[in-house]
Amino acid sequence: EAAVTQSPRNKVTVTGGNVTLSCRQTNSHNYMYWYRQDTGHGLRLIHYSYGAGNLQIGDVPDGYKATRTTQEDFFLLLELASPSQTSLYFCASSDAGLGGHEQYFGPGTRLTVL
Amino acid sequence: GDKVKQSPSALSLQEGTNSALRCNFSIAATTVQWFLQNPRGSLINLFYLVPGTKENGRLKSAFDSKESYSTLHIRDAQLEDSGTYFCAADRANTNKVVFGTGTRLQVLP
Numbered sequence: 001e002a003a004v005t006q007s008p009r010n011k012v013t014v015t016g017g018n019v020t021l022s023c024r025q026t027n028s029h030n031y032m033y034w035y036r037q038d039t040g041h042g043l044r045l046i047h048y049s050y051g052a053g054n055l056q057i058g059d060v061p062d063g064y065k066a067t068r069t070t071q072e073d074f075f076l077l078l079e080l081a082s083p084s085q086t087s088l089y090f091c092a093s094s095d096a097g098l099g100g101h102e103q104y105f106g107p108g109t110r111l112t113v114l
Numbered sequence: 115g116d117k118v119k120q121s122p123s124a125l126s127l128q129e130g131t132n133s134a135l136r137c138n139f140s141i142a143a144t145t146v147q148w149f150l151q152n153p154r155g156s157l158i159n160l161f162y163l164v165p166g167t168k169e170n171g172r173l174k175s176a177f178d179s180k181e182s183y184s185t186l187h188i189r190d191a192q193l194e195d196s197g198t199y200f201c202a203a204d205r206a207n208t209n210k211v212v213f214g215t216g217t218r219l220q221v222l223p
Contacts, residue, residue: 101145
């Protein structure tokens with residue numbers, strides 16, 4: 001049974017639109033992450049959280065907000081979507097161990113901004 | 115600059131042959147993770163390593179933190195090994211993981 005789920009799996013919106021991407025994990029992990037994947041860039045970290053109510057800035061945060069409502073749920077918000085935010089978005093969860101963070105990914109959400 | 119550099123960027127192999135993929139780090143990395151992104155886009159966990167080696171079936175990975183690199187060896191490549199391989203390094207003293215840009219592997223019959 002999938003431990004990290006994302007919804008929706010596909011989304012099309014227009015420039016200026018308001019979009020919320022959802023992620024839920026059942027791994028009982030403390031850390032959750034949002035990444036975007038674009039050709040030539042691999043995965044880049046947008047925001048992450050180490051617990052309910054916590055939010056940390058990633059490497060490419062501009063134009064994105066995020067909120068961690070519970071240990072299980074992490075949301076990514078695009079309040080004024082732009083075509084440059086067309087991308088494949090992944091959510092991941094991890095727990096600190098072995099001096100690092102082994103990441104477990106959801107299936108991804110493909111977002112198109114027209 | 116590129117903090118995690120993967121090589122080669124693309125590779126074609128005949129079925130049944132062997133290959134090695136490499137990641138070089140310009141950051142202090144404490145652990146390394148290898149993923150396969152399959153043609154459907156799913157990211158599949160292959161290895162999670164502290165310095166040392168791990169083996170799983172036809173795959174073997176090594177991580178040398180002093181020399182700042184990691185390798186993934188594929189033995190007896192099969193068609194289902196096709197996809198894009200990513201390495202990701204846990205950046206020391208942060209809670210962040212940095213990804214390489216991937217190696218696209220095509221296994222030919």
